[in-house]
Every structure is written in C-alpha cells, then in structure tokens.
Amino acid sequence: MGGPRFKDKVFLKCAICQESAEGFHFGAEACRACAAFFRRTVSNRKTYSCQGNNDCDVTINIRCMCRACRYIKCIEVGMNPAGVQQRLPPSKTLVEVSMDLPTVSNPSILSFPSPPSSLMLHIPSSYSNQMPILDKMRKSYETLCNARKTLHRKDGANIFQDNVPKPVTYKKAIDQGMKDVKLTSDWVSWCFEDFKNLSIDQKKILFHNAYTPYFMMEGGFLSHIRNTPEHLVMPSGDYIDTLDLNSFYNCSESDRQISSKEIDRLFKPSNDRFIKSVTLPMMSLQLDIFEFFVLFTLLLWDTGLIEISEECIEIGTKVKTQVLKELDFYMRNVKKVEEPLVRTANIVNLLPAVQKGVRRIQDDLEVTKVFDLYTASDEFYNLMSGRF
DNA sequence: AGTCAAGGTCATA
DNA sequence: TATGACCTTGACT
Ligand SMILES: [Zn+2]
Ligand SMILES: [Zn+2]
Numbered sequence: 001m002g003g004p005r006f007k008d009k010v011f012l013k014c015a016i017c018q019e020s021a022e023g024f025h026f027g028a029e030a031c032r033a034c035a036a037f038f039r040r041t042v043s044n045r046k047t048y049s050c051q052g053n054n055d056c057d058v059t060i061n062i063r064c065m066c067r068a069c070r071y072i073k074c075i076e077v078g079m080n081p082a083g084v085q086q087r088l089p090p091s092k093t094l095v096e097v098s099m100d101l102p103t104v105s106n107p108s109i110l111s112f113p114s115p116p117s118s119l120m121l122h123i124p125s126s127y128s129n130q131m132p133i134l135d136k137m138r139k140s141y142e143t144l145c146n147a148r149k150t151l152h153r154k155d156g157a158n159i160f161q162d163n164v165p166k167p168v169t170y171k172k173a174i175d176q177g178m179k180d181v182k183l184t185s186d187w188v189s190w191c192f193e194d195f196k197n198l199s200i201d202q203k204k205i206l207f208h209n210a211y212t213p214y215f216m217m218e219g220g221f222l223s224h225i226r227n228t229p230e231h232l233v234m235p236s237g238d239y240i241d242t243l244d245l246n247s248f249y250n251c252s253e254s255d256r257q258i259s260s261k262e263i264d265r266l267f268k269p270s271n272d273r274f275i276k277s278v279t280l281p282m283m284s285l286q287l288d289i290f291e292f293f294v295l296f297t298l299l300l301w302d303t304g305l306i307e308i309s310e311e312c313i314e315i316g317t318k319v320k321t322q323v324l325k326e327l328d329f330y331m332r333n334v335k336k337v338e339e340p341l342v343r344t345a346n347i348v349n350l351l352p353a354v355q356k357g358v359r360r361i362q363d364d365l366e367v368t369k370v371f372d373l374y375t376a377s378d379e380f381y382n383l384m385s386g387r388f
Numbered sequence: 389a390g391t392c393a394a395g396g397t398c399a400t401a
Numbered sequence: 402t403a404t405g406a407c408c409t410t411g412a413c414t
Contacts, residue, residue, distance in 0.1 A: 023392065033405050039395075040403080064404075085394070389414100396409075401402100 015077035016070065017063040026083035028074070034063070038074045041067075042084035075150050078143045119225055119288040127334055131326035133191070133319070137293045140190035147183055152176060152236030165233075167241040170249050173234060177215055180235040184211065188300065191293075194315050195300075202312045210300040216361070217278065217299070217354045221292050224282040229275055242271045270360035277353035281346075290330055291347050297323045298351060 014021040014031035025035035040046070048068035050056060056066035058073045075081075128135040168176070185207055189196045195203065219240070222233035231239035240248055245267050246260040285291075301316035308316075324344075331340040 025393070031405095032407090035393090036405060037403090043395090067403095083394085391414085392412090394410080394412095397407085399404105399406090401404080 014060075016073045017058055017060045019060045019063075026074075026079040026081075028078040030074075030077075030079070034070070034074065037067075037070060038079050039084050041071055041074075042081045072150055075146050076143075078146075080142070080146060119286060121288060121290075123290075123330075123334055127330075130329050130333070131290075133297075133323050134290050134293055134326045134330065137191045137296075138289065140187055141289070141293075143190070144183060144187045147186075148180065148235050148237075151179055151183060152238075165237045165239055167231075167244065167247065168234060168238045169247065172238070173240060173248075176234050176236050176238070180215075181211065183235075184214070192300075192319060194319055198312060198315070199309075202308055205305060205307050206300055206302065206312075206316075209302055209305060210296075212362075213299055213354050213358045214296055216274070216358050217295065217350075218292075220274065220279040220354075221282060221287065224279055224287065229279045229283060232271075232274075232279075242268075242275065245271065267361075267364050270357070270364050273360060274357035278350060278357055281350060281353070285343070285346055287347065287350075288335070291327070294323055294327045295347065295351060295354075298348065299354070 012021045012023075012029050013019070014034055015028045016030055016034040019031040019033070021029050021031045024030070025032075026038055030038070041048075046067075048066075048071060050066055050068035052066065052069075056069035058066070058070045063070060122138060123131070123135065188207060195206070198206070215235075216232070219232040219234065223229055223231045223239065226233060228239070230243050231241060233239045242248075246263050249263050249267065298320060301320050303313045303316045303320075327344065328340060331337040331343065337343050
C-alpha cells in the first residue's frame with residue numbers, strides 16, 4: 001500500500017474511483033487501473049450495458065461492478081475517447097474486422113465525429129490566464145459534448161461510431177431536451193464558480209429562465225456550424241428539419257388529425273423567422289464558439305429578473321462584465337478583429353432575436369395545447385423545477 | 389537526465 | 402477473459 005502520493009504538494013485522487021491517482025490520463029485525473037480500463041474500452045470498441053439504472057456507484061472497492069457506469073463516469077469526469085490512439089499494428093485479425101466494415105477504414109476518425117470547423121477552435125493555453133471564464137467554458141463544453149454522446153447514444157449503437165444525424169419528431173425532441181437538462185445544468189456549474197455557489201432558489205430561477213432560449217440558440221448555432229441553416233440541431237446531433245415540419249409535428253403514435261397545410265400555417269412562420277433572425281445572422285457573422293459562450297453568459301445571468309436577490313444581481317453583473325472584458329481581449333489579441341465594437345454589438349444584438357423567436361414558438365405551442373394534441377411541454381417544464 | 393502520458397505485457401482473479 | 406501492476410516508448414523540457 002503506497003498510500004496517496006504527493007504531487008506538487010497536492011493529493012490527487014482518481015476522478016472515477018477515488019483511488020490515489022498518479023497523473024492525467026486521457027483528459028482526467030485518474031488511477032492507472034481506470035486509465036487502462038478506458039483505453040481498453042475505446043481501443044477494442046467495447047459496448048457495455050447497465051443492469052441497473054445507469055447510476056451505479058463507481059468507487060475503489062466496487063469499481064468493477066458495472067462497466068457501463070464506470071465508462072460513463074470516465075466520460076463525465078472529462079476523459080476523451082479521441083485521446084486513445086489507433087491500434088498501431090494492423091494485425092491480420094484487425095484487417096478481417098475492417099473487411100466486415102468496409103465503409104469505416106480508419107477507427108480513429110470515428111473518435112472525431114464533429115466536423116473540424118475553425119469556428120469551434122481552442123485557444124492556446126498561453127491565453128488561458130487572460131480569459132479564464134471563456135477558457136473554462138470551452139474546456140467543459142468539450143466534456144459536455146462527450147457526455148452527450150454517451151447519453152443520447154441510441155440503444156444497440158456502437159458508442160464510438162458517429163451516428164448519422166437524423167431528423168427527429170416533436171416528441172423525440174422534447175425527450176432529448178429533457179434528458180439534456182441535467183447535463184446542461186452540470187455544464188453551467190462547471191462554467192461558473194459563482195453559479196455553483198448560489199442558493200438553490202437563485203440557481204433555479206436563472207437556469208429556468210435561460211434553458212429554453214439557450215436550447216434553441218444552441219440549436220441555431222450548431223446548425224450554423226454544420227452549414228445546414230434549415231435544421232435546428234439537437235444536443236444528440238439529430239435535428240429538426242424545418243423544411244419538413246409535417247413529419248416533425250405529426251408523430252407516428254399520435255392521430256394525424258392536422259393536415260400538412262395546417263401544420264405549415266401554424267408553425268412555419270415562426271420557424272422561418274427563427275432561421276432568418278438567428279441562424280442566418282450567426283452564419284453571416286461567422287459566430288465562433290467563444291462568442292457563442294458570451295451570448296450564453298448574458299442569457300443566463302439575466303439581472304433584470306424580478307425574483308432574484310440583490311446579491312445575485314451583483315454577482316451576475318460582475319460575471320457579465322468579466323466575460324465581456326474577456327471577449328474584448330479575445331477579439332483584440334486572439335481573433336484580431338478589425339472593429340471589435342461593431343462586431344460585439346452585432347453579436348449581442350442576436351439575443352433579442354433569440355428571445356423573440358422562442359416566444360413565437362412557445363405561443364405556437366400554446367395554440368396546439370388548446371387543441372389538446374401535445375402535452376409534453378408540461379412534463380418538460382415540470383422537470384425543470386426538480387433540478388439542483 | 390527527468391517527467392509525463394501514451395501503449396504493451398502478463399500473472400492473477 | 403478482464404483486470405491492473407509493471408514495463409517500454411517517445412515527446413517535451
Ligand atoms: Zn480509478
Ligand atoms: Zn450501472
């Protein structure tokens with residue numbers, strides 16, 4: 001028993017099983033056992049399934065009890081499957097395997113499902129000190145994306161394969177939005193130390209106020225990144241096809257009471273409006289990930305809310321000012337924007353468009369509620385109050 | 389030369 | 402067969 005080792009005056013514990021750790025592995029502080037487990041899992045492309053409810057404890061004594069939950073925890077603490085290298089010696093058995101899957105020749109490519117967009121950039125670590133909050137958001141967004149891949153993985157699908165994005169129905173979209181609430185709330189806490197320290201009431205108020213607009217704004221942003229403005233991209237990577245609203249709103253299980261024309265009349269104007277006022281401007285601005293984070297910050301820390309405390313207003317104002325300063329530094333010294341003021345104003349001007357877009361679409365849903373066809377949004381909003 | 393984090397090996401359960 | 406202690410490698414300082 002070596003006991004916990006010293007490392008620069010600090011005890012380090014494995015983020016997965018709490019055993020004393022020896023260093024970073026694949027993006028997280030981890031013991032060698034968990035690192036080896038993660039490497040084997042990714043390298044051999046194994047899939048596990050949990051016999052329980054995907055919430056088994058993974059601690060040092062029972063770390064092997066549930067492989068599925070151990071792997072999920074690896075992802076949650078920040079391990080990146082892309083960190084596992086491709087098998088170097090392409091042995092004969094591997095060649096045979098790849099013959100079975102002629103469409104996928106290079107397994108390592110599968111670890112990078114996101115198309116390499118220059119707008120999803122990372123900043124050099126030398127800039128981290130100058131923009132700490134944005135840097136933290138960027139890094140934890142990567143963690144969020146990995147966690148989403150696990151969470152939204154289709155049953156039976158290989159976790160390491162990039163699922164081809166598919167159009168979703170209304171019910172699936174709500175379902176994915178509900179599943180993503182917890183991850184997003186975790187992400188918010190990862191991003192803002194100040195948010196983590198708020199009272200539960202204040203957290204709920206801020207998060208509830210921001211989640212739906214954020215959900216839609218992120219959908220617009222991701223569709224801008226993918227260059228498919230007519231799609232609203234969901235956290236899972238699937239999308240709402242606004243050119244085919246009929247299949248979106250008419251789920252197969254529900255009665256097809258509404259004609260395709262009626263659907264278009266009800267929903268098309270607000271969807272088109274959202275694309276025109278949010279997604280397309282993002283594309284023309286070439287909004288990047290850090291600028292998107294600034295918008296999220298302004299959205300979350302809504303100091304105009306009537307229910308929040310004076311202290312919360314003070315904190316929110318401080319956070320927003322800090323992030324705007326970081327944006328200023330980023331535009332001047334990293335992105336080297338010619339007219340930072342004009343660009344910042346254009347970016348911030350997206351927020352009222354997002355808010356109006358959300359309101360329009362929510363109004364549409366109110367109308368459908370009168371028709372008593374869709375009730376999922378009630379569950380959705382009820383769920384929001386149970387977090388934190 | 390020393391550290392870190394990859395991959396590999398192989399006794400053991 | 403999966404695990405994890407132990408070893409090798411290769412990049413970086
Ligand atoms: Zn561990
Ligand atoms: Zn489990």
